[in-house]
Amino acid sequence: MHLEATNRTPEVLISDSVLEMKGECYPEDITAFAEPILELLAEKLAACDSFSVSLELRYFNSSSAKFFFDFFEVLEETAAKGKSISIQWRYRSSDNSMKEAGEDFEEDMEVADYQLVEI
Amino acid sequence: MDSHDFHKLLLSRGTFFCYSGLLSEEVLSAISGIVREQVSDIDHDIDLTTRVFGIFIEQAQNIIRYSEERLAEGGIGTVAIGHSKEGFVVEAINPMNADKMLSLKGNLEELQKMESKELRKAYKQRLREGPPEGSKGAGLGFIEIARKSSKFEFDFVESPELLFVLKAWIVP
Numbered sequence: 001m002h003l004e005a006t007n008r009t010p011e012v013l014i015s016d017s018v019l020e021m022k023g024e025c026y027p028e029d030i031t032a033f034a035e036p037i038l039e040l041l042a043e044k045l046a047a048c049d050s051f052s053v054s055l056e057l058r059y060f061n062s063s064s065a066k067f068f069f070d071f072f073e074v075l076e077e078t079a080a081k082g083k084s085i086s087i088q089w090r091y092r093s094s095d096n097s098m099k100e101a102g103e104d105f106e107e108d109m110e111v112a113d114y115q116l117v118e119i
Numbered sequence: 120m121d122s123h124d125f126h127k128l129l130l131s132r133g134t135f136f137c138y139s140g141l142l143s144e145e146v147l148s149a150i151s152g153i154v155r156e157q158v159s160d161i162d163h164d165i166d167l168t169t170r171v172f173g174i175f176i177e178q179a180q181n182i183i184r185y186s187e188e189r190l191a192e193g194g195i196g197t198v199a200i201g202h203s204k205e206g207f208v209v210e211a212i213n214p215m216n217a218d219k220m221l222s223l224k225g226n227l228e229e230l231q232k233m234e235s236k237e238l239r240k241a242y243k244q245r246l247r248e249g250p251p252e253g254s255k256g257a258g259l260g261f262i263e264i265a266r267k268s269s270k271f272e273f274d275f276v277e278s279p280e281l282l283f284v285l286k287a288w289i290v291p
Binding site for chain 1: 144147151180246247250
């Protein structure tokens with residue numbers, strides 16, 4: 001899957017063992033945006049031994065926060081089943097909002113390898 | 120009020136963006152890019168401008184989802200952003216249902232009392248528990264506005280229909 005970025009949605013790339021997301025996330029319809037991604041992610045996670053995720057967001061709205069919460073929950077559950085999951089939350093050094101958001105999600109990740117990366 | 124007085128009023132308040140009328144997701148798509156650019160042109164601090172933009176989006180989506188005066192595509196209201204030497208202010212005004220006033224007032228007063236740690240906790244708790252009854256989003260919008268603003272105030276004004284006014288300040 002490769003979705004080009006729009007002014008309201010990030011670029012999304014999903015292959016067999018990698019998911020990358022980069023840009024802004026405040027879609028007109030969060031469900032229409034989130035569902036295909038979560039479905040494909042579940043498929044790829046079921047088929048893989050290890051999976052890595054890289055997120056580099058500039059902004060996401062509160063409706064999208066629920067999507068990211070569900071997204072990380074799926075990753076943590078998969079890691080808890082014994083698969084190797086690594087996540088990078090990349091944020092710009094001066095972007096406190098995105099740093100804090102990354103720290104918020106980090107709190108719930110116990111088994112999955114989760115790293116905050118300043119860029 | 121004459122047109123030129125309206126013009127002067129906006130300038131005197133430091134209002135550099137104002138939209139009034141039907142707000143829909145489609146309208147928001149059309150204006151959000153330029154709002155982001157305008158805010159970034161005024162101040163180059165990424166953290167500050169992301170907070171201003173984030174609060175603008177939450178306020179606009181509140182009008183789209185909850186304004187009492189509606190069309191199929193969205194809600195009627197006004198959203199404005201101003202700037203002065205103190206910082207930014209994002210304002211939203213929309214008609215609301217009087218039945219919801221007390222519970223909204225209670226929610227917002229509770230958020231006003233919270234410190235940043237408590238707001239963070241409330242945000243995470245809401246994420247885990249899911250949206251409350253009647254929410255059309257994640258139920259996080261006001262918590263997000265409280266978290267990202269330096270302070271916010273609200274008011275209910277009878278004019279004669281009931282208007283909900285929300286004003287958030289974002290200062291460096």
